[in-house]
Amino acid sequence: MGLLTGGAAPLTTSFLAASALAAWKGDLTNLSKLASYSAATVSGMFLVVLPAYRLSPFHGLYEYPGPLLHKISELPMLYYTLRGITHLKVRELHDKYGRTVQTGPNSVSFLSPASISTIYGSATALDKASAYDIQHMDGAGLFFMKDKATHARRRRIWNRSFSDNAIAGYHDEVVQCVEHLIRCLLKRTADNGKVDLVKLLPQYSFDSLNSVFFSGHAFSPSLMDSDDPKRIVAQAAEFFAISESLTHIEPLFHMTMKIPGIGALLEFEKISIRSAESWLRNGPSFADGISHWFDTDPSQPKLEAADLPIEAETLLIGGADTIGGVSVSVVFQLLANPKWLAALRKELDEQFEGPPAGHQLRDLDDLPIINAVLQESLRLGAPLPGLPRLVPESGTVIDGNFLPAGTFVSVPIGAYHVDEEYFPDPHVFDPSRWIDEGRFAPSKHLLLAFSAGPFNCVGQKLVFMQLRIMLAMVLTQLDITPTAGFDAAKFWAGVRNRRTTTFTEPLWVKVTPRARK
Numbered sequence: 001m002g003l004l005t006g007g008a009a010p011l012t013t014s015f016l017a018a019s020a021l022a023a024w025k026g027d028l029t030n031l032s033k034l035a036s037y038s039a040a041t042v043s044g045m046f047l048v049v050l051p052a053y054r055l056s057p058f059h060g061l062y063e064y065p066g067p068l069l070h071k072i073s074e075l076p077m078l079y080y081t082l083r084g085i086t087h088l089k090v091r092e093l094h095d096k097y098g099r100t101v102q103t104g105p106n107s108v109s110f111l112s113p114a115s116i117s118t119i120y121g122s123a124t125a126l127d128k129a130s131a132y133d134i135q136h137m138d139g140a141g142l143f144f145m146k147d148k149a150t151h152a153r154r155r156r157i158w159n160r161s162f163s164d165n166a167i168a169g170y171h172d173e174v175v176q177c178v179e180h181l182i183r184c185l186l187k188r189t190a191d192n193g194k195v196d197l198v199k200l201l202p203q204y205s206f207d208s209l210n211s212v213f214f215s216g217h218a219f220s221p222s223l224m225d226s227d228d229p230k231r232i233v234a235q236a237a238e239f240f241a242i243s244e245s246l247t248h249i250e251p252l253f254h255m256t257m258k259i260p261g262i263g264a265l266l267e268f269e270k271i272s273i274r275s276a277e278s279w280l281r282n283g284p285s286f287a288d289g290i291s292h293w294f295d296t297d298p299s300q301p302k303l304e305a306a307d308l309p310i311e312a313e314t315l316l317i318g319g320a321d322t323i324g325g326v327s328v329s330v331v332f333q334l335l336a337n338p339k340w341l342a343a344l345r346k347e348l349d350e351q352f353e354g355p356p357a358g359h360q361l362r363d364l365d366d367l368p369i370i371n372a373v374l375q376e377s378l379r380l381g382a383p384l385p386g387l388p389r390l391v392p393e394s395g396t397v398i399d400g401n402f403l404p405a406g407t408f409v410s411v412p413i414g415a416y417h418v419d420e421e422y423f424p425d426p427h428v429f430d431p432s433r434w435i436d437e438g439r440f441a442p443s444k445h446l447l448l449a450f451s452a453g454p455f456n457c458v459g460q461k462l463v464f465m466q467l468r469i470m471l472a473m474v475l476t477q478l479d480i481t482p483t484a485g486f487d488a489a490k491f492w493a494g495v496r497n498r499r500t501t502t503f504t505e506p507l508w509v510k511v512t513p514r515a516r517k
């Protein structure tokens, strides 16, 4: 991960000190000489010695295939991340070098179900890598916890918000938010003749999370009404993108955070702190998501109030930014694949006569097409990239390869999801790959969008519930037509991924009340 890692840090330091001192020869009268010898030595170190070491048989990853530039420096991966194209570039690396590729001086990427099981799976899961230290808020948050025992204790608290009962309790809030979305889609179309889904759907997603988890106390007014003048959606995405990029220059992270101007990018941390304080001040107005963490049952572990800000940050990014991006992807896929839009509408029309009443929306779990459409959209548009894990002291064997202690390993989600061997015709949007004998079959293939094992996504049931309700209500009540000039290939080529999915192209549509035949 880091520029100085790759097993070379001790070697680097000793070499540096020894060569600068040797050149200086103890001449106390000329300290500036020491400075210039040191500068020359540091440059030599970075330009010659470190790369030579990283390419040498003394380096633990010598045997691993990968491009020379990646073997000597983390900079290529940093560059791809800054451009939001890591998922595409890592796929290209695997196409060229095979199922195992060295992507950085100390990082190896694997592409196989067996490696998923070794790296992330329950029994053998490796620890989270130091990339998870890239945050500087006070308090301890689930997402950033690396120690498995501490993590498991906090996870028990979070799990309470995602029990079947808890999720059923969010149903009315979710329905009300989609009703609000529908009004907003119609109003923006009426006002401007069209509406940009890239802008509106993430606003909807933040509003929905605010209602469901914060009883609406995180921010006010709603982003769909205000059009987000404080740029909450954009700031969350920028925050996520910066964190992802900094994982490649991790040793410089804390230094970077002190640079004037960079701190302003952490405005999102302040939003999270204010959201937590507001919830604590006002309290829940129903059994909202956060209220489950402060359960009054004395036998249950509770969250410390001091940890709420960092957990609020996880909620706003992990729970809202993700669903926002996936909502755009799923609607885009339906517009780009009218055959599947028609199939989904048919399924919904057969299930409901007219727009479904709120209570009817509780029974969408068994409908094959709506669930398969979501699963397929998550395959092609998974928001999170590779999730780095750390090889323990003893080293480990993955796919028959020995990895030395301290190596960062991962399975790149985007590259895995378009692997021909596991997903034939991988770039084709084909929900039928998730349907078996007329039923939704999520385990027909291995989807990695929510990761696997002890650190997997705690919110996945809520994701499906929320997106199913959105699709069912919107498609039974509205007609959505792309505006003239809709270019599916161009839109999809503009998808960028840096832990957050962003879109360089707008998705303009016209929305009208549905004309029923």
Ligand code: HEM
Pocket: 142, 143, 144, 155, 158, 314, 315, 318, 319, 320, 322, 323, 326, 382, 383, 384, 387, 448, 449, 450, 451, 454, 455, 456, 457, 458, 459, 460, 462, 463
């Ligand atoms: C489409 C939507 C979502 C996707 C694709 C997604 C994906 C993921 C993935 C891949 C991870 C593992 C991250 C890692 O190991 O670094 C994760 C973790 C997590 N997700 Fe999600 N997520 C989504 C929505 C949500 C929602 C709605 C919530 C909460 C409201 C949520 C809360 C979390 C939390 C708290 C973690 C950390 C879990 C742990 O360490 O135990 N996510 N998510």
